[in-house]
Amino acid sequence: xxxxxxxxxxxxxxWFRSGTPWVWLTGAAIGVSLLAMLAVVVMLAWQGxxxxxxxxxxxxxxxxxxxxxxxxxxxxxYAHQTLTVHSASxxxxxDVVSRYLVKVGMRERYGxxxxxLLSSEITARSxxxxxxxxxxxxxxxAYGFLAGMLEDGQPLLAxxxxxxxxxRIQLVQGFVNKTxxxxxxxxxxxxxxxxxxxxxxxxxxxxxxxxxxxxxxxxAERGELQRRFxxxxxxxxxxxxxxxxxxxLLRDAEGTLYRIPLKEIEGAWFPNxxxxxxxxxxxxxxxxxxxxxxxxxxASGHLFPAIFGTVLMVILMSIVVMPLGVxxxxxxxxxxxxxxxxxxxxxxxxxxxxxxxxxxxxFGLGFFVYLMGGTLDKLFYxxxxxxxxxxxxxxxxASLTLALLTLPVVxxxxxxxxxxxxxxxxxxxxxxxxxxxxxxxxxxxxxxxPAMLTGLILAVARAAGETAPLxxxxxxxxVPVLPVxxxxxxxxxxxxxxxxxxxxxDLAFQSADVEAxxxxxxxxxxxxxxxxxxxxxxxxxxxxxxxxxxxALTL
Numbered sequence: 001x002x003x004x005x006x007x008x009x010x011x012x013x014x015w016f017r018s019g020t021p022w023v024w025l026t027g028a029a030i031g032v033s034l035l036a037m038l039a040v041v042v043m044l045a046w047q048g049x050x051x052x053x054x055x056x057x058x059x060x061x062x063x064x065x066x067x068x069x070x071x072x073x074x075x076x077x078y079a080h081q082t083l084t085v086h087s088a089s090x091x092x093x094x095d096v097v098s099r100y101l102v103k104v105g106m107r108e109r110y111g112x113x114x115x116x117l118l119s120s121e122i123t124a125r126s127x128x129x130x131x132x133x134x135x136x137x138x139x140x141x142a143y144g145f146l147a148g149m150l151e152d153g154q155p156l157l158a159x160x161x162x163x164x165x166x167x168r169i170q171l172v173q174g175f176v177n178k179t180x181x182x183x184x185x186x187x188x189x190x191x192x193x194x195x196x197x198x199x200x201x202x203x204x205x206x207x208x209x210x211x212x213x214x215x216x217x218x219x220a221e222r223g224e225l226q227r228r229f230x231x232x233x234x235x236x237x238x239x240x241x242x243x244x245x246x247x248x249l250l251r252d253a254e255g256t257l258y259r260i261p262l263k264e265i266e267g268a269w270f271p272n273x274x275x276x277x278x279x280x281x282x283x284x285x286x287x288x289x290x291x292x293x294x295x296x297x298x299a300s301g302h303l304f305p306a307i308f309g310t311v312l313m314v315i316l317m318s319i320v321v322m323p324l325g326v327x328x329x330x331x332x333x334x335x336x337x338x339x340x341x342x343x344x345x346x347x348x349x350x351x352x353x354x355x356x357x358x359x360x361x362x363f364g365l366g367f368f369v370y371l372m373g374g375t376l377d378k379l380f381y382x383x384x385x386x387x388x389x390x391x392x393x394x395x396x397x398a399s400l401t402l403a404l405l406t407l408p409v410v411x412x413x414x415x416x417x418x419x420x421x422x423x424x425x426x427x428x429x430x431x432x433x434x435x436x437x438x439x440x441x442x443x444x445x446x447x448x449x450p451a452m453l454t455g456l457i458l459a460v461a462r463a464a465g466e467t468a469p470l471x472x473x474x475x476x477x478x479v480p481v482l483p484v485x486x487x488x489x490x491x492x493x494x495x496x497x498x499x500x501x502x503x504x505x506d507l508a509f510q511s512a513d514v515e516a517x518x519x520x521x522x523x524x525x526x527x528x529x530x531x532x533x534x535x536x537x538x539x540x541x542x543x544x545x546x547x548x549x550x551x552a553l554t555l
Contacts, residue, residue: 012067012554041529042449048523050078054271054279057131057143059253060102061124070123072253074131074143075104078114078515103516105141106252113140113516127272132162133269134250134260140516144250147257152245165268172262175243181240182232183554184481189227192487198219199383264393290523294482303524308462308482309395309475309497310531316399316493317406317463318456324403325410325459326445326452332411333418334440353408361469364401369393371471389494395483396493398474404467406459413458417451418444453543464532467501475499477506500528 015021055076062071078099098119107113134142149156149165158164175408201218204210246262267289269282294304328349336342373391381389390396421444430440467475476496483495511517 010037044522044526051519074253075102107139113513129273136264144252147249147251149245225315269365306498306500306503310500317402321403328411329414333415348410358468360405361472364473368397393474394494404461409458410455413455417448437474450543450547460535475502
């Protein structure tokens with residue numbers, strides 16, 4: 001009996017000593033992590049899909065009456081909850097009632113985009129095929145029935161009114177894009193040139209006396225710029241007149257007629273009459289609009305400026321943090337001796353990795369913005385003062401702040417990679433006559449590139465999702481222009497920018513209609529996850545290629 005009982009015990013002991021349980025435990029942990037990541041992505045995609053996928057619009061007839069007529073509502077049914085009669089209404093005759101959260105739009109009329117309805121208050125419901133959804137730039141969507149169009153205040157006669165509406169929306173949006181181009185690009189170039197002339201004249205007055213010929217040149221160039229500005233102003237007046245000519249007549253479920261300027265409408269569709277293929281095409285169109293439209297107002301789903309700003313900031317941060325982190329790691333591992341100084345430096349680097357990000361934001365605001373930026377303005381942009389150029393939060397200072405925040409991660413990862421390279425390779429290179437610098441450059445660093453890229457991956461993953469420090473050093477809710485344009489020097493590091501992380505915060509907590517913006521919050525979070533994963537996958541692919549390239553050196 002004793003021998004039979006000890007054999008399984010001995011096998012169990014050998015099984016644990018072999019390490020097999022820890023292999024299974026590690027595999028299970030990796031599987032759970034992947035499933036959790038997949039669940040997050042699926043949840044964000046599912047919740048954000050409501051923003052892009054056309055939802056059915058219901059018409060509800062209520063027991064409440066207005067002027068002897070039953071009240072009616074049009075809207076999307078967002079959520080539904082079953083309640084007992086005691087928690088719902090004492091007058092309800094059923095044992096249970098349903099409570100519906102309905103998106104009614106028309107925030108200027110109802111004061112909010114959502115209303116709560118009880119099933120006991122609803123006498124009838126239907127899905128009218130001719131109900132239209134108008135996606136507007138402000139005040140949310142509008143639901144109703146297309147009653148007509150006006151042009152210059154007169155009814156617009158058209159055989160196919162929905163098709164005419166779609167064509168006019170595209171036409172007016174084209175006019176709006178032209179006005180934005182004139183205001184934000186053409187007029188901006190003229191204003192910048194006028195400012196450059198003012199600064200040049202001010203500098204010449206300070207250093208030398210202006211002769212008649214120089215003054216005449218300044219006046220002639222100003223006159224030419226004013227003529228071009230007046231021409232553009234005339235074009236703006238004409239375009240605005242064309243934009244304001246058209247209006248849409250929308251009738252709600254109660255028969256009230258609304259006049260909606262066509263310039264406020266970004267899209268229109270009939271969700272209840274769309275088949276599956278129509279909805280797929282609508283989804284693709286809305287996704288393309290979301291990812292490519294560069295209007296500065298993000299409230300209606302213009303996320304391209306935030307996507308562009310996030311990617312550009314991460315790239316600039318990577319350009320700054322990688323050389324600094326690699327140089328620091330090389331010094332600590334290859335040149336610095338093992339003494340109290342290097343020990344304290346490593347402790348400081350490890351502690352910096354745990355400092356809250358908002359502390360880095362405060363430091364960036366004080367050191368980068370006020371000290372460095374203010375100094376640059378005094379040295380190189382004194383004529384532009386008191387208007388700051390670099391002495392204000394912007395893209396450059398945000399990138400430097402995040403580079404400082406992620407620097408410890410790059411240092412630690414690179415130093416660990418350098419420490420894993422066998423000393424025999426260094427000794428062999430030195431024995432063949434190479435100098436220490438040549439050994440470092442041609443042997444050690446190429447083999448440490450995968451570790452450097454590991455640090456970069458960790459840095460990008462952290463920097464792309466940071467929000468608190470960016471609120472202090474450059475990110476804003478909306479910007480008139482992107483940091484990159486066709487105006488010299490093309491990349492404007494002093495400009496403020498938009499960021500997906502801040503847009504999530506703003507939409508979730510600062511939006512005037514939080515409930516209506518919730519699907520866009522999920523969709524923005526999904527885009528941020530996709531961008532971070534995409535950047536990481538690119539870095540991991542490069543790391544794999546370089547690791548295979550230099551694998552033969554370690555054999």
